[in-house]
Amino acid sequence: MLCIHGGAGSGKTLAVNVCLRGLEPDEDVRRIAFRARPTARAVRHELFTALDLAGQPPRHPSEFDGPLKTALAERPRTFLVDEAQWFNGEAFEYFRYLWDDLSMRLAVIFVGGEGCYTVLRREPMLFSRMFIWQHVTRLAPDEVAERVPLFRPVWAGADPAGIAFADQHAAHGNFRSWARLTAHVRLALARAGRERVDRKVLGWAFGRLGGFA
Known part of the structure; x- marks a missing residue:
């Protein structure tokens, strides 16, 4: 057991x-x-x-x-x-x-x-x-930097500073929050016709999440 x-x-x-x-x-x-x-x-x-x-x-x-x-x-x-x-x-x-x-x-x-x-x-x-x-436990910042790019291809080419920003303001090291954020980011990229995650894409995704800070 x-x-x-x-x-x-x-x-x-x-x-x-x-x-x-x-x-x-x-x-x-x-x-x-x-x-x-x-x-x-x-x-x-x-x-x-x-x-x-x-x-x-x-x-x-x-x-x-x-x-x-x-x-x-x-x-x-x-x-x-x-x-x-x-x-x-x-x-x-x-x-x-x-x-x-x-x-x-x-x-x-x-x-x-x-x-x-x-x-x-x-x-x-x-x-x-x-x-x-x-x-x-929650992912520490260094774990986020290492593992989030491996989580979904959308994060593989993202700026590490952008990933850190997303974790600080929305995901907070929580795996489920990262999954939710990823779904919104993918939708934002598709709607805007963009290929890479940037602050504008993150801002749109943050607006669809409740309780970010």
Whole structure:
């Protein structure tokens, strides 16, 4: 089990998905996400659905364990559990319960926001089983200068000073913000018939973004 955590828009889920495709392209990866605080029953239902088990989900929680364990023992599987900061102790405990079964070859990757580490830290039995903790932070200015030109061709020929200006006033080292800005910059270049990013193009793109400073 491992945990990837960091601020919103830092590229955590994208990075995990890209790495999984690169490392294990044929691996059986099941992606699970909750947008509110799930109960253990909700976790069981989601796992039942994610594993494509036949029939209707059982009515009683104890009836889930047999089908889930049978399916998980068939072959190695990876659960990518997104928005893990929403979980409570009961929900986390169910993942630990499945992972501890020696008949299974199960990897669990928890991905969550900045509060994810704090939430998991409150669950000592699960916390002690974590093999890797990876904190994803904003890109530093030198990382922006190095990596943004590799992100999309539109930035490859851009003036480094322009990239630094865009990061300072709009993207702020946030990967999702860079993705949004890139989409607007490409549109601006197409509409203006330009080939290179300059301050005028950036100004037009900034006008389409909220909250830049």
